[in-house]
Amino acid sequence: MRLLLINPNTSQATTQAMVGIARESAPSVEIDGLSAPFGVPLITGPAELAIGRDAVVTLMAARPPFGYQGVIVAAFGDPALDELRRTVAVPVTGIAEAGMAEAAHHGRFAVVTTTPDLTESIAARADAYGHGDSFLGTVLTAVRQLGARAIVIGGGPLAVAAREIANQLPVPVIEPVPAAVRLAIRRAERTAQEM
Template sequence: MRFLLVNPNTSQATTAAMVGIAREAMPDAEIDGVSAPFGVPLITGPTELAIAHDAVLALMAARPPFGYHGLIVAAFGDPAVEDLRRTVAIPITGIAEAGMAEAAAHGDFAVVTTTADLVESIAQRAMAYGHTDRFLGTVLTPGDAHQVMADRKGLVTALLAACRRAVDDHGAKAIVIGGGPLAVAAREIAGQVGVPVIEPVPAAVRLAAERARRSTLLN
């Protein structure tokens, strides 16, 4: 199977990291990556998320995903997922959608992330995907997202502390790490929290593959 991972931000390094993680999650699949043609290297608020939405649509209009079995939108706001489903013939999967689905299977869950200005957008995604009864909210790392993410070791430490707060203070039975650019750090803290820590990129690969198989059977 072939999948296209679309990074809605402009960071080529983030795209490469997410593609690497996606390939590890499904070694038998061919997974290509592409970055947004315009926008910002890190989506930290609703304005950037709206720009990312337009960038993803522009990218897919210029480069239709011919020859792929599925498309993964790899930003946690799942920008343009609904619009793509109306215009693209292959299954579309968002990383927030996939991560929340896997977390909800374990019970009440929280999202842990670095971007305070996206808390409302995350809550809207949880509601849209039918997880209102299991979604406990978003737990944030302290400080400015850009500064936190610039220090790799500090990012891992901050995310791990936030995950533990989600469990101890909110009673989370599972945690989703909320952000494509957090994918590498998410991998490092998995297994250190005491509850399942869902990495959204591998979760999206698994869901995309399941949808591709179903689509093939139907056709």
């Protein structure tokens, strides 16, 4: 199986870090990565998220994912997820979508983020994915104060932080890139069975 991980920002180092995280979570799957052809090196707010969306749409129009069984959009705002689902022939998975879905299996959850300007976007995504009732917000104190049953790390390349936080919390900490790989594999397998 082959998956394509698309980083909606221009940082090659970030792309390679997320590809490494993805490969570690599924060693038997071939995972390649592409960075946005234009835009910003770090998505920190709604304007950068919109630029990332445009960059991903442009990238996939120029380089359709031929030979891949799934595509992962690897920015926590899932930019261009809906557009790609309408235009590419393979299942498309967002890291926020996958992380939130996995966390919601545990009950109420929160998202830890280093980008406070994206908290409204994260809340909107949680609602759009049907997790509005389970989503408690984007605060680390959610475990103790709000009763979160899981935490989602709100950024693809933050695996080290996720692992450090996991040791300090009594609830599951969901890394979004491995969650997206797991969901993308399930979707690709389901698509292959339907053919």
